[in-house]
Amino acid sequence: MAAATLGEAMRHARGLGLARLDAELLLAHVCGIPRSRVVARPEQVLEAACGERFLELADRRALGEPLAYLTGRKGFMNIELEVTADVLIPRPETELLVTTALTLPLPERACVLELGTGSGAIALALAQARPAWGILATDVSPAALAVAGRNVSRIAPARVRLIGSDWFAALAPERFDLLLANPPYVAAGDPELAADVAAHEPGLALFAAEAGLADLAALAAAAPERLRPDGFILLEHGHRQGGAVRRLLHAVGLKQVRSLTDDAAKERVTIARQPP
Numbered sequence: 001m002a003a004a005t006l007g008e009a010m011r012h013a014r015g016l017g018l019a020r021l022d023a024e025l026l027l028a029h030v031c032g033i034p035r036s037r038v039v040a041r042p043e044q045v046l047e048a049a050c051g052e053r054f055l056e057l058a059d060r061r062a063l064g065e066p067l068a069y070l071t072g073r074k075g076f077m078n079i080e081l082e083v084t085a086d087v088l089i090p091r092p093e094t095e096l097l098v099t100t101a102l103t104l105p106l107p108e109r110a111c112v113l114e115l116g117t118g119s120g121a122i123a124l125a126l127a128q129a130r131p132a133w134g135i136l137a138t139d140v141s142p143a144a145l146a147v148a149g150r151n152v153s154r155i156a157p158a159r160v161r162l163i164g165s166d167w168f169a170a171l172a173p174e175r176f177d178l179l180l181a182n183p184p185y186v187a188a189g190d191p192e193l194a195a196d197v198a199a200h201e202p203g204l205a206l207f208a209a210e211a212g213l214a215d216l217a218a219l220a221a222a223a224p225e226r227l228r229p230d231g232f233i234l235l236e237h238g239h240r241q242g243g244a245v246r247r248l249l250h251a252v253g254l255k256q257v258r259s260l261t262d263d264a265a266k267e268r269v270t271i272a273r274q275p276p
């Protein structure tokens, strides 16, 4: 059944079980209009092609496909990123990594490396806030790097350098004032992982061996030889992994190791510092 008006399309989507906000955002996306118009003008007639596209996307949303993959867009901090199924959808929790980085006592022209950039969310949020920083971002996934490249070109051209690399493997032996990463940290079979996330987001972005700690351990192990004196490393991790990540960072000789909590009082980010 093709909906004739915005209001009918909304009723159809609600009948499929979609949340009102999701339905409004999808409808605004397919019609190329602001969400406020969807809310304010239910009598507006839908073009047939928009109606059909909306029904298709509403069905996919009802089956669990994330809204951001359907609209191809996700907001993070004050930027809007292109996202595809090749990249993790940037999470609000990750904003803690960025806001913490922005409070650190770093040189004005700090040299920064973000590992596993995905859509480029973290690197681009930093580039927007600190135009003088030199920011390098890496990912092992060529498909993710293509998405990040388009986001860099659109949001902050030439302000983030992208390199394909398996963690540090393809990088010159340079040192940084700040390393930061939101690496894969979910253990295979983790019952807390939402089924829709597991079904739709890239496994390469989510899962790590050794109970989810393998990539965090690899990054911690390399940090001392990649950080400048007094430099910082910031790692996002699962909310039960703070203790393990603190031990990993202590074990390689880093100082001032501490975990930070998110708005729900869960440990999400651990920070450490290279000795002088």
Ligand SMILES: C[S@@+](CC[C@H](N)C(=O)[O-])C[C@H]1O[C@@H](n2cnc3c(N)ncnc32)[C@H](O)[C@@H]1O
Pocket (backbone or CB within 6 Å): 087, 088, 089, 090, 091, 094, 115, 116, 117, 118, 119, 120, 121, 122, 138, 139, 140, 141, 144, 165, 166, 167, 182, 183, 184, 185, 204, 205, 206
């Ligand atoms: C949890 S996602 C984070 C994406 C993005 N930084 C964000 O916060 O939205 C982890 C990212 O690490 C990348 N990755 C996984 N293994 C990697 C490796 N060995 N070397 C470099 N990047 C890797 C994945 O492709 C993915 O983009």
